[in-house]
Amino acid sequence: MHGSQLRVAYQGVPGAYSEAAAGKAYPNCEAIPCDQFEVAFQAVELWIADRAVLPVENSLGGSIHRNYDLLLRHRLHIVGEVQLPVHHCLLALPGVRKEYLTRVISHPQALSQCEHTLTKLGLNVTREAVDDTAGAAEYIANNNLRDTAAIASARAAELYGLQILADGIQDDSGNVTRFVMLARDPIIPRTDRPFKTSIVFAHDKGTSVLFKVLSAFAFRNISLTKIESRPHRNRPIRLVDDANVGTAKHFEYLFYVDFEASMAEVRAQNALAEVQEFTSFLRVLGSYPMDMTPWSPSRGDEHSL
Amino acid sequence: MHGSQLRVAYQGVPGAYSEAAAGKAYPNCEAIPCDQFEVAFQAVELWIADRAVLPVENSLGGSIHRNYDLLLRHRLHIVGEVQLPVHHCLLALPGVRKEYLTRVISHPQALSQCEHTLTKLGLNVTREAVDDTAGAAEYIANNNLRDTAAIASARAAELYGLQILADGIQDDSGNVTRFVMLARDPIIPRTDRPFKTSIVFAHDKGTSVLFKVLSAFAFRNISLTKIESRPHRNRPIRLVDDANVGTAKHFEYLFYVDFEASMAEVRAQNALAEVQEFTSFLRVLGSYPMDMTPWSPSRGDEHSL
Known part of the structure; x- marks a missing residue:
């Protein structure tokens, strides 16, 4: 595009x-x-x-x-x-064998996503947290560390001259x-391909607001792909809404909703007009083309960039 | 109790x-x-x-x-x-000063929750991930490590004979x-104090199911304290529902809902009967007394156990 x-x-x-x-x-x-x-x-x-x-x-x-x-x-x-x-590889300098390793470094999230697989591989290593996955690979290459492996992408192996000791080491393939x-x-929303719209809204009090908001979508046959409440009791954050800039407000709850419609559609415009009536804070984060790639288990093909 | x-x-x-x-x-x-x-x-x-x-x-x-x-x-x-x-402390052996430290060990989540504060403290340390926070404190004590600190609770300091180098080092106090x-x-639900009920439900398809489910609560003035959609496209998990044991089912979405009512209340029973009509999977995870402790910023007083 x-x-x-x-x-x-x-x-x-x-x-x-x-x-x-x-x-x-x-x-x-x-x-x-x-x-x-x-x-x-x-x-x-x-x-x-x-x-x-x-x-x-x-x-x-x-x-x-x-x-x-x-x-x-x-x-x-x-x-x-x-x-x-999520598709992780275990990377080390060329010639390094699994038995030489004493530690594995990566982003904390990646370390925890590979916890069981590392154990199953029979590695007796300490796990060290660094700021990012690819940064871990770079660090090993720059410091010529032969006792250390990184959890990172296949592309990181290519970029920093490392070999892939094990491929697809994430515990959960889905x-x-x-x-x-x-x-x-914002982009100009279109109607010739599937669009999704993300909004955030809040209200000060009142139990039926969420119900009213969802009715605005349900009566127009607009599907939701995400709904999530976010308790926000102590942290009035500086919210930027569609009307005001930088007003710090305090809400007990925020709601994140993604719905399957383009803001170019009249039904989406009408739904949002109704949502605005019922809420004290509303912001459209964006209306954008949906990623229609099927969610298949990781096979590493995403690294062929 | x-x-x-x-x-x-x-x-x-x-x-x-x-x-x-x-x-x-x-x-x-x-x-x-x-x-x-x-x-x-x-x-x-x-x-x-x-x-x-x-x-x-x-x-x-x-x-x-x-x-x-x-x-x-x-x-x-x-x-x-x-x-x-969330209230974290930086722990080390007695007599160890900040300047001696070369690494900090803890659970990956705790390391990331203290990232900025560690930098602000002027520590030039590597961060190493271990299985749990208190386990990190125990490890330092057992191995008499004078170059290593742990991120853990004040109670862990007490239990493993460590000193608190810095208190409340989490980046976000809320x-x-x-x-x-x-x-x-399950406990016998009561009506003499505030109760909360947690449910999980799913449906195979149909955009208005969520709306119908919420109407079951809204029309009975039952407040929700949590609602969350959970996409579940590829992973048919072995769900245990209230009717069947161990049937592996496949749903595109699961929903988690917590509502402020006890299952001892007729309105909650009626609401759930209605929810069951609209959904293909429903499970009551529990009906239990709400934690009414005010959500105040962490001050460490939770460690006086």
């Missing part, structure tokens, strides 16, 4: 899974590594990048609330989504991470 | 946060350490323990789907809940973990 000149900011170093998500969403893009998610947001806000990639949920770990908080504190728009099967693509401006 | 003889299984070693949750729910209970969550379930099923403690959600990390999966694969009942503020207590038999 987009040309090779598109600059996409992601958290991590080359070989990171977020980079793979960027490549799936925008083939031939120029992926820009950032050391934090916040920096990726800023890169887009300051026109250093055109898009940012953000992981928002994992089928085993659930929604990443801290990344939803970032969406709410910034004004970027979701313009796309990508689902990637685990999938969902990423969203962010831009300064 | 329960006497000193109650045996409560938890994942981890003494000083673990799950042990603190057990102590909050059942003062003077005998807490039984288990090396895995699955083992804690089995301890109750085999009458080795009377209760099990399970963390199910965290206000920053979200729902722990893999622990919900355990609930669905077993037949235990939720009989209570406890909310604990972060709370919710635990549920499990038993072989």
Whole structure:
């Protein structure tokens, strides 16, 4: 869809899974590594990048609330989504054998996603947490560590000259991470292909608000693909809604809803008008083409970028 | 409520946060350490323990789907809940100063919850992931490691003879973990104090089922405290529902709902009868007294067990 000149900011170093998500969403893009998610947001806000990639949920770990908080504190728009099967490899320097290893380093999440498999492989290693998966591979290569392996992508092996000691070492083969693509401006929603719209809303009190909101969708035959309540008792965060900028508000609950309709459709516009009537805070995070790739168990083919 | 003889299984070693949750729910209970969550379930099923403690959600990390999966694969009942503020300490052997440290060890989740604070403390350390927080403290004590600190509870410091180098090092002071207590038999629901009921339901297809289910609660003025959709496309898990034992079923979505009513109330019974009409899978995980402790920022007072 987009040309090779598109600059996409992601958290991590080359070989990171977020980079793979960027490549799936925008083939031939120029992926820009950032050391934090916040920096990726800023890169887009300051026109250093055109898009940012953000992981928002994992089928085993659930929604990443801290990344939803970032969406709410910034004004970027979701313009796309990508689902990637979680597929980890065990990487080491060429010539290193499993028996030589005394430690495995990776992102804490990746370490825990491979816990049982590492044990089954008969590895007697300490597990060390570092900031990102691909960064772990880079660290081994730069320091010529022959007693250490990294859990990272096959692409990280290629980039940093490591060999793959074991492929597909995640404990659960059906685990999938969902990423969203962010831009300064919303895309023009269309109706010629399946679109999804993500909203966040809140109300101060009242038990039937959620029911009223869902009726706005149900009576228009709009399917929901995600609904989640987020208790928010103590942390009035600086929410940016569609009307006001930067008002810090306090809500007992926030709700995240994704529905299968494009904002170009009249039924979606009408539904949202109704939702706005019932809620004290509403923000459309974005209306964007659905990732229609079937959710199949990880087979590593996502690394052929 | 329960006497000193109650045996409560938890994942981890003494000083673990799950042990603190057990102590909050059942003062003077005998807490039984288990090396895995699955083992804690089995301890109750085999009458080795009377209760099990399970963390199910965290206000920053979200729902722990893999622990919900355990609930669905077993037949235990939720009989209570406890909310604990996340409060971490940096522990080392007596006499060890911050400047001596070369590494910090803890559970991956705890390491990531203290990431920024560790940096702010000016520590130049590697972070190593181990199976649990209190286990990290025990490891330092047993091996007399003077270059290593653990992230764990104040109680772990006490138990393993370590000193607290820094108190309250979690990055976010409003972060709370919710635990549920499990038993072989449900408790008799009452109406003389606030109760909460947790259910899981699924349907094969049809967009308006969720709306119908919520109407069953809304029309009876029953508030929801949690609602969450769980995509489940590829993993038909062996669900245990209220009618059948161990039928493996495949659903595109599961929904988790907690509502503020006791199953002793006629309105709750009627609501569930209606929910059963609309869904193809329904299970009541439990009806139990609500934890009414106010959600205040962590101040460490939960460690005075």
